Amino acid sequence: MGDSALRLEFPQAPRLAIQARLRALSFLLEADPLPGVMETVPAYTTLVVHYDPARLSYHQVVSWVRERIGRVEDSAARPPRRIEVPVRYGGDSGPDLEAVAAATGLSPAQAIRLHAERVYTVFLLGFAPGFPYLGVLPRQLRLPRRASPRPRVPAGSVAIAGSQTGIYPIDSPGGWHWIGHTPLVLFDPRRELPFLFAPGDRVRFVPIE
Amino acid sequence: MLEVLESVGWVTVQDGGRFGWRRFGVPPSGPMDWFAHRAANRLVGNPPQAAALEIGFGEVTLLAHRHLVLAATGVGYRVSTALWTFPLWTSFVVRAGETVRIDRTGWGNWAYLAVAGGLETEMLLGSRAAYGRAGLGAPLTGGDRLPVGRPSASLDELAARTLSAQSLLPYSPSICVDVIPGPHQNVFTAEGRRAFFESPYALIEPSDRTGYRLQGIAVERADRNELPSEGMAPGSVQVPADGQPIVLMADGGTTGGYPVIAVVARADLPLLAQLPLNAGAVRFRATTVDAAQARYRALLHVLDNAIQIEENPHRLAQ
Numbered sequence: 001m002g003d004s005a006l007r008l009e010f011p012q013a014p015r016l017a018i019q020a021r022l023r024a025l026s027f028l029l030e031a032d033p034l035p036g037v038m039e040t041v042p043a044y045t046t047l048v049v050h051y052d053p054a055r056l057s058y059h060q061v062v063s064w065v066r067e068r069i070g071r072v073e074d075s076a077a078r079p080p081r082r083i084e085v086p087v088r089y090g091g092d093s094g095p096d097l098e099a100v101a102a103a104t105g106l107s108p109a110q111a112i113r114l115h116a117e118r119v120y121t122v123f124l125l126g127f128a129p130g131f132p133y134l135g136v137l138p139r140q141l142r143l144p145r146r147a148s149p150r151p152r153v154p155a156g157s158v159a160i161a162g163s164q165t166g167i168y169p170i171d172s173p174g175g176w177h178w179i180g181h182t183p184l185v186l187f188d189p190r191r192e193l194p195f196l197f198a199p200g201d202r203v204r205f206v207p208i209e
Numbered sequence: 210m211l212e213v214l215e216s217v218g219w220v221t222v223q224d225g226g227r228f229g230w231r232r233f234g235v236p237p238s239g240p241m242d243w244f245a246h247r248a249a250n251r252l253v254g255n256p257p258q259a260a261a262l263e264i265g266f267g268e269v270t271l272l273a274h275r276h277l278v279l280a281a282t283g284v285g286y287r288v289s290t291a292l293w294t295f296p297l298w299t300s301f302v303v304r305a306g307e308t309v310r311i312d313r314t315g316w317g318n319w320a321y322l323a324v325a326g327g328l329e330t331e332m333l334l335g336s337r338a339a340y341g342r343a344g345l346g347a348p349l350t351g352g353d354r355l356p357v358g359r360p361s362a363s364l365d366e367l368a369a370r371t372l373s374a375q376s377l378l379p380y381s382p383s384i385c386v387d388v389i390p391g392p393h394q395n396v397f398t399a400e401g402r403r404a405f406f407e408s409p410y411a412l413i414e415p416s417d418r419t420g421y422r423l424q425g426i427a428v429e430r431a432d433r434n435e436l437p438s439e440g441m442a443p444g445s446v447q448v449p450a451d452g453q454p455i456v457l458m459a460d461g462g463t464t465g466g467y468p469v470i471a472v473v474a475r476a477d478l479p480l481l482a483q484l485p486l487n488a489g490a491v492r493f494r495a496t497t498v499d500a501a502q503a504r505y506r507a508l509l510h511v512l513d514n515a516i517q518i519e520e521n522p523h524r525l526a527q
Contacts, residue, residue: 002389002472003501005442009392026232038228041440043464048440050231053475053502054509125234126438126464129343133438170343189333189345195233 006049006061008069019123022047023200025072034064042199043124080121081201085167085182086208087116087158093181094158096146100177103143112207114138115179120165122201130169130187132197137163149175156182158205169196180205210274211324213353214308218267219418220349222328223321223459225258227336227345231463235345237443238338238459241265241319241418242479244378244508245282249323251516252280252300252370254361259327260337262349264320265418268312269349271322273303278325278360278367284380284483285317299371300325302364316382316485325360325367340460376515378479378508382489386477387496387504391446391469393436401429401452405470409490410454416486418460420447423491427452428470438464444473446493456481474501476508 001007008025010018022042029040029049036055041048051061089112090097101108120134127133137160145161153159153174158167161176168174169186182205186196197203213220223246226239240246240263247257255261262269264286280300281288288295288311295301297320303309311320330337330346339346349355360367394402410425428448441447445457447467456473457465471493473481484491 001392001440001469002442002444003474003498003505004444005440005472007392007440039231041232041463043439044437046437046439048442050228050440050442053505057502058498124438124464125232126462127234129230129233129235129345131234187343189343194230194334199232 001048003053003058004051006051006058006065008047008049008065009045011045016121018045019121021072025069026199028068028072029065034061037061037064041124081198083197083201083203085158085184085203085205087180087182087205088208089115089180094179096159096177097179100141100143100160100179104140106140111141111179114141115160115165116205116207118204120203122197122199122203123164124199125195125197128168128170128172130195130197131166132201132203134165134203135163137165143177145175146177149173150178153178154181155186156184158182210357211277211328211355212272212274213349213351213355214270214272215351216267216269216349219263219265220267220269221263221339221341222260222330222337222346222349222355223263223339224260224337226459227334227338227340230334231440234463235334235343236340236460236463238336238340238345238418240321241459241482242283242321243475244479244512245284245319246321247512248298248372249280249282249321250327251512252282252298252372253278253323253325254367255323255325255327257513259323260330261321261323261328264311264322266318268310269322270308270310272308273305275305276364277303277357278364279303279309279322280370281311281320281322283317283320285313285315286311286320287314288322296371298377300368302368316488317380317483318485319482324357325364326358329356329358342460370516373515373517376511380480380483382485384477384480384484384489385492385494386481387474387501388446388471388493389474389498389501390495391471393468393470396430396432396436396468397448397470398429398431401427401431402470404428405454406493406495409492411490412484412486414486418458420458420461421456421481421484423454423456425453428454430468436466436468438466441465441469442472444475444478445469446471446473458482471495474504476501476504
């Protein structure tokens with residue numbers, strides 16, 4: 001991946017198992033970093049290791065990572081945290097809820113129940129600082145993205161698209177179906193822990209009035 | 210202290226970048242043209258990653274509240290005070306109460322203004338690099354006051370230093386940049402790959418610190434399926450369904466789902482950053498990781514050894 005990043009891909013196994021291994025490897029690499037390695041980014045089937053080519057060559061990074069791949073146990077990953085997210089569904093807090101219900105043949109109450117009964121995993125954070133890609137969404141709720149994105153979705157909006165659900169940490173344009181809103185603050189750079197979520201966290205939505 | 214009197218375009222504070230937060234979706238930011246940013250810092254005796262002003266597609270007027278040594282670098286800009294126009298890539302003194310103006314004179318997109326001592330604006334997530342979209346610093350406007358740190362030497366010692374002309378990058382409106390072939394080669398047809406590596410592309414709008422949009426012969430994809438999102442690096446050349454490449458720049462997404470046909474070598478990212486909109490052309494040439502890293506290290510070496518002290522009457526006059 002260019003001259004400043006190493007990309008590892010694990011295409012063979014089922015995704016959830018790969019993800020656990022990728023997170024474990026990422027944790028192992030960051031716990032004992034090689035000077036010149038900046039950071040690692042685990043995703044669905046890949047791990048990217050960003051490094052400074054002024055200090056390290058590609059070959060040095062490859063052999064450092066290779067040495068550690070063998071040592072990865074799934075249990076080496078940080079135990080997942082469990083985070084409950086209160087959500088006000090529908091109305092002004094989730095203007096697409098009615099349309100989602102109509103498109104999936106569910107009642108709004110059924111759609112809420114389906115969305116909130118599952119425990120999701122944070123697969124990765126991206127798109128905007130602290131935006132969690134959460135999966136997997138129950139089949140009955142899966143829809144393609146909106147035909148045209150909204151120019152602005154407020155911070156805290158809970159949305160779904162495809163097999164995933166997510167929460168907008170900052171006011172952003174949004175192409176997902178906006179079904180609810182949480183009062184939690186996902187990103188605050190001045191907070192001791194700036195981000196609410198980390199890769200691997202388990203998340204459950206709790207409906208509130 | 211340096212006060213912003215007026216700004217047009219994208220005027221931000223940028224240091225070497227914000228690292229360690231990409232897994233949370235925060236891009237590294239930092240300068241669009243790392244060479245010009247680093248050179249500006251070296252000229253005024255700062256550490257290479259110190260915070261400096263970046264001026265993109267615009268201009269800025271500043272007021273010095275005390276005597277300062279400054280250096281402006283970049284392509285297509287001019288730096289002046291009421292009395293003097295100074296050359297780029299050279300350090301100079303401004304006195305308390307003087308105004309400094311940076312404005313555009315020709316092709317090129319980004320200029321840097323470093324101050325001896327560095328800008329000491331607020332650090333957020335370990336960096337002063339502005340990433341306005343997430344509230345990490347904001348574009349500067351009239352009235353903003355920028356604290357300045359302690360210079361590494363006396364102003365006299367730091368003034369009138371210049372980067373030798375032969376050390377400058379070959380900035381041009383028509384460039385050929387080295388790229389390392391990307392991880393998704395099999396997603397493209399042979400014709401698609403040929404188009405990318407053999408035909409020129411133009412930089413078009415909208416292009417910004419997030420990404421540079423290119424236009425040329427479409428890079429045809431054999432496979433239109435979406436890929437699972439994965440980590441991206443600055444310089445990654447993504448190819449969306451329409452085949453027109455987008456190069457991720459300093460504020461580019463940390464993850465993405467478009468296939469990456471190639472990644473621009475660090476050594477050549479500054480040339481791409483300065484490519485004029487709608488008027489220039491870029492060609493891509495495949496290289497290896499080893500060769501790209503060797504070129505990058507050689508550039509750093511040149512830059513760190515190329516600052517000379519200029520003996521000129523202007524210096525004596527001060």
